[in-house]
Amino acid sequence: xxTTSNHTPFDCSICVFKHFICQYISASEFELLxxxxxxxxxxxxxxxxxxxxxxxxxxxxxxxxxKMNYExxxxxxxxxxxxxxxxxxxxxxxxxxxxxxxxxxxxxxCEVCLIDIDIxxxxxxxxxxxxxxxxxxxxxxxxxxIFNFISLAHKQVNGRIADVLIYLxxxxxxxxxxxxxxxxxxxxxxxxxxxxxxxxTFTKFDKDGIIRSEGKNIxxxxxxxxxxxxxxx
Amino acid sequence: xxTTSNHTPFDCSICVFKHFICQYISASEFELLxxxxxxxxxxxxxxxxxxxxxxxxxxxxxxxxxKMNYExxxxxxxxxxxxxxxxxxxxxxxxxxxxxxxxxxxxxxCEVCLIDIDIxxxxxxxxxxxxxxxxxxxxxxxxxxIFNFISLAHKQVNGRIADVLIYLxxxxxxxxxxxxxxxxxxxxxxxxxxxxxxxxTFTKFDKDGIIRSEGKNIxxxxxxxxxxxxxxx
DNA sequence: CGCGAGCTTGACGTTGTTCAACTAGAGTGG
DNA sequence: CCACTCTAGTTGAACAACGTCAAGCTCGCG
Numbered sequence: 001x002x003t004t005s006n007h008t009p010f011d012c013s014i015c016v017f018k019h020f021i022c023q024y025i026s027a028s029e030f031e032l033l034x035x036x037x038x039x040x041x042x043x044x045x046x047x048x049x050x051x052x053x054x055x056x057x058x059x060x061x062x063x064x065x066x067k068m069n070y071e072x073x074x075x076x077x078x079x080x081x082x083x084x085x086x087x088x089x090x091x092x093x094x095x096x097x098x099x100x101x102x103x104x105x106x107x108x109x110c111e112v113c114l115i116d117i118d119i120x121x122x123x124x125x126x127x128x129x130x131x132x133x134x135x136x137x138x139x140x141x142x143x144x145x146i147f148n149f150i151s152l153a154h155k156q157v158n159g160r161i162a163d164v165l166i167y168l169x170x171x172x173x174x175x176x177x178x179x180x181x182x183x184x185x186x187x188x189x190x191x192x193x194x195x196x197x198x199x200x201t202f203t204k205f206d207k208d209g210i211i212r213s214e215g216k217n218i219x220x221x222x223x224x225x226x227x228x229x230x231x232x233x
Numbered sequence: 234x235x236t237t238s239n240h241t242p243f244d245c246s247i248c249v250f251k252h253f254i255c256q257y258i259s260a261s262e263f264e265l266l267x268x269x270x271x272x273x274x275x276x277x278x279x280x281x282x283x284x285x286x287x288x289x290x291x292x293x294x295x296x297x298x299x300k301m302n303y304e305x306x307x308x309x310x311x312x313x314x315x316x317x318x319x320x321x322x323x324x325x326x327x328x329x330x331x332x333x334x335x336x337x338x339x340x341x342x343c344e345v346c347l348i349d350i351d352i353x354x355x356x357x358x359x360x361x362x363x364x365x366x367x368x369x370x371x372x373x374x375x376x377x378x379i380f381n382f383i384s385l386a387h388k389q390v391n392g393r394i395a396d397v398l399i400y401l402x403x404x405x406x407x408x409x410x411x412x413x414x415x416x417x418x419x420x421x422x423x424x425x426x427x428x429x430x431x432x433x434t435f436t437k438f439d440k441d442g443i444i445r446s447e448g449k450n451i452x453x454x455x456x457x458x459x460x461x462x463x464x465x466x
Numbered sequence: 467c468g469c470g471a472g473c474t475t476g477a478c479g480t481t482g483t484t485c486a487a488c489t490a491g492a493g494t495g496g
Numbered sequence: 497c498c499a500c501t502c503t504a505g506t507t508g509a510a511c512a513a514c515g516t517c518a519a520g521c522t523c524g525c526g
Contacts, residue, residue: 070379078386080379125361142375146334149381149382154305184506185504194482203507233307389513390514426514432475433474436474436475
């Protein structure tokens, strides 16, 4: 599963996740978590988790971006979401039957900390505040996925691509101007349409002065118009 | 919010939820939960929870069926799911900003127990096992919604309607033969297509001997074929 | 008997997918 | 340095899928 290349531990003192969880657990508990976790680097296109494997770890991505990918029985890829960093991934899947129901794949070089689930579970069991926080976290993930699903299921391609662009700019790249780590095909897998449709829509948006699109470089010019398209579906 | 009509407490001794939660909390704690909860009957089409109102309760539906409905800014209705009973609803929404992000509406007469969230939260904080169980429950809801979303977003209407039929028969009515509580328009809001499209597909499925459809009475004849259609999208 | 709501049907135009051809850049080997 | 190939991106045209519209149907109810 760990198809990684490099194994140098990071400087944990600045880690956001450490900062978060140490509000709720003791120093010695964190030490245990630290000792049982793995700090790894992943290169672009490497699997951080692979669909179907046993879910033994949660992944805290401290640096880099990744995609959540679901592969259907018929071999089609569906991108469920793109994550920026820092971000904690795997909470939703883990507690099911202990199997990863989708893959997490680096779309650029990433620094990742794999956290042992059983250890974390033992903390949750002992620690009400922590579990409430995790419940909150899960609720929010759930909510996001619901709205994502509403967008995909009940809008047509214009609106979906507007949504994807808004999401990428706001959440993933945190700038109206960004350089994509994704191919047009991957964008199509994310937006739930054909690759050609992504391209057609991009050129239309470009002509209408809503975005500027040159290869991997995207700039959102008319945010207001994009919001309107998203709203009207 | 409580637009209900009838207010006779039920016999809680046979309640599934009571049975579940009493594995993790004490008798006196349950008594507190019971005293702060409301047992209500809802008639068809009544709101059990209304989108936008403060989320102060979870709903345990002990009898009857309900739909989760999301109303968009532009006034379009989207049915997120149909629930059978018994079922606990509202866990996912609750912990966000304390506002119901969608409505729950009875599609037939229901018996519902409204459970105070703050009380439940106080139990979670004290009780690790309970919180783990709730995390598991939420994870599963999350997983279901993901697969639902995959179906809607990446299949065409044939496959989506097949999915809806399979879901209704398996989860909601638990029989290959059932009498719908939903109109064609509502089915369309669930499947994410037009009402006419639902009808066209039903008649096609009927002609092909996959289902028998007479008004509200639906029977799944060729389950295998339906699964194939669902798989192929 | 008339009315209205929900359901059904078919025609038509829009939207989106598929297909095929073309372009541009990157990597490879002579 | 120049073919050659391979991949990603782009374009337009043909075709299929889907939504919209309009008309007719059925059934229950006043």
